[in-house]
Amino acid sequence: MTAIDPDSLSAAEAREARKARLFTQINKADSWFKVLGLSFMTPLLKALAGDNPKAQMKEIWLLLGVPVLAICCFLALWANLAPKVQTSLGAVPGPADVWEQVENLHADARREWQKEEDFYIRQEARNAKLEAAGKADKIKHRDYTGKPTYYAQIWTSIQTVFFGFLLASAVAIPLGIVAGLSRAGEAALNPIIQIFKPVSPLAWLPIVTMIVSATYTTNDGMFTKSFLISAITVTLCSLWPTLINTSLGVASIDKDLVNVSKVLKMNTRVKITKLVLPSALPLMFTGLRLSLGVGWMVLIAAEMLAQNPGLGKFVWDEFQNGSSQSLARIMVAVFTIGIIGFLLDRLMFALQSLFTFSNNR
Secondary structure (H helix, E strand, O other), X not given: OOOOOHHHHHHXXXXXXXXXXXXXXXXXXXXXXXXXXXXXXXXXXXXXXXXXXXXXXXHHHHHHHHHHHHHHHHHHHHHHHHHHOEEXXXXXOOHHHHHHHHHHHHHHHHHXXXXXXXXXXXXXXXXXXXXXXXXXXXXXXXXXXXXXXXXXHHHHHHHHHHHHHXXXXXXXXXXXXXXXXXXXXXXXXXXXXXXXXXXXXXXHHHHHHHHHHHHOOXXXXXXXXXXXXXXXXXXXXXXXXXXXXXXXXXXXXXXXXHHHHHHOOOOHXXXXXXXXXXXXXXXXXXXXXXXXXXXXXXHHHHHHHHOOOOHHHHHHHHHHHOOOOXXXXXXXXXXXXHXXXXXXXXXXXXXXXXXXXXXXX
């Protein structure tokens, strides 16, 4: 009988232990890969680590290969069909035309940044000469007032949607808790929800515009009127998913926990912070994700009509411009809106994963 070498056995055990630790780390990272929309990374890492490569390759093909193939098919179909569709602005732009406008918008932004830099350099030089000549009283500091870049318009839209979303959350979460804890509160809020939830942002916009114009009369405040009009319209349209889901989450708390809170004689504040909110968080975050998605969709229409200098105004200006490049630029905005919407949803899901144990995707 052949004797077993204890040294080789120890080396094999050490390799197995390292392999087990590696798989444990990959499994831990899997939840974050899902949050970031990179689920294919888990089978890829497992295949590289030697965990049944054939089975992992099938998973990689399903999670990565199929989506990439679908995108390639979409681009090929788009490139072939687009030139055949004629509009008042010419043929529908294909992928190459749209990408060309991405490069043009980036080049425009770089030129605008250079103009801004040159403006401030000239201003500083002029002020320095005035100070050297003893004319400090004539020194002036002006802000650059050039046209906003595409990146600045994206940032404006993101700021606007988050401002409206935070306002909506500040209103919806307390009302949802009241509706979930009290049958009278639910009865009072339900008709309001059912009436106002389906209202289009195009219906809210004239009302919001008149109210903001009447109450916000200053021209040098923290916010511009167009910003407030867009943000409040987002608030009015996006608060309902959070309100409804918060109410459902609070109402679905385990009755045994409610009875325990009564036995312990918890006051309302402790009951809400220690019992209600932790139990309702999964559904509440689902509502917040839906609200942010609704808000982002509503924002574009609101910015078009309120002329808030964001992506909505960019689309409207290009539509009004009617140049040969306008349609391609609008399509750049469409893809930008879609990508940012996806990233916002992933952000909310990441927060949900941090604060809850929900497995919702």
